[in-house]
Amino acid sequence: MEIPPPDTLATVGVAVGALFMLRYFLVMRRIWKATGHRASFQFGDYFQVLRAGAFGAELEPERRYAARQLGFGGVFLIAGLLLFGWLLATGMPIRVAV
Numbered sequence: 001m002e003i004p005p006p007d008t009l010a011t012v013g014v015a016v017g018a019l020f021m022l023r024y025f026l027v028m029r030r031i032w033k034a035t036g037h038r039a040s041f042q043f044g045d046y047f048q049v050l051r052a053g054a055f056g057a058e059l060e061p062e063r064r065y066a067a068r069q070l071g072f073g074g075v076f077l078i079a080g081l082l083l084f085g086w087l088l089a090t091g092m093p094i095r096v097a098v
Contacts, residue, residue, distance in 0.1 A: 006087055013080025020073030024049075027066040031055055034062075 004012075028049065032038070035055055048054045049066045 010080045010083035013076050017073050017077030020069050024066055024069035024073055031059055031062050
C-alpha cells in the first residue's frame with residue numbers, strides 16, 4: 001500500500017472538511033426552520049449547537065448530529081489547510097488534481 005503525496009492529502013482534507021461543513025449548515029438550516037429562528041450571520045448563532053439543550057429536547061438528536069458535523073468538518077479543514085501551509089512553507093510543489 002502506497003501513501004498518497006502530501007498535496008493530495010491536503011486537497012482531500014479540505015474537500016472532505018468542506019463537505020462536512022456543508023452538511024452542518026444544512027442541518028442548522030433545518031433546526032432553524034423548526035424553531036422559527038431567522039438565520040443571521042452573527043458568529044455566535046452558529047456555535048449554539050455546541051451547547052446541550054440549546055434548541056429544546058425534541059431537537060436534541062439534530063443538535064448532536066450538527067455538533068458532530070461541525071467537529072469533523074473543522075478537524076478535516078484545519079488539517080488540510082495546515083498541510084497546505086506546510087507545503088507552501090517548505091517550498092514543495094503543489095499539484096492540485098481536479
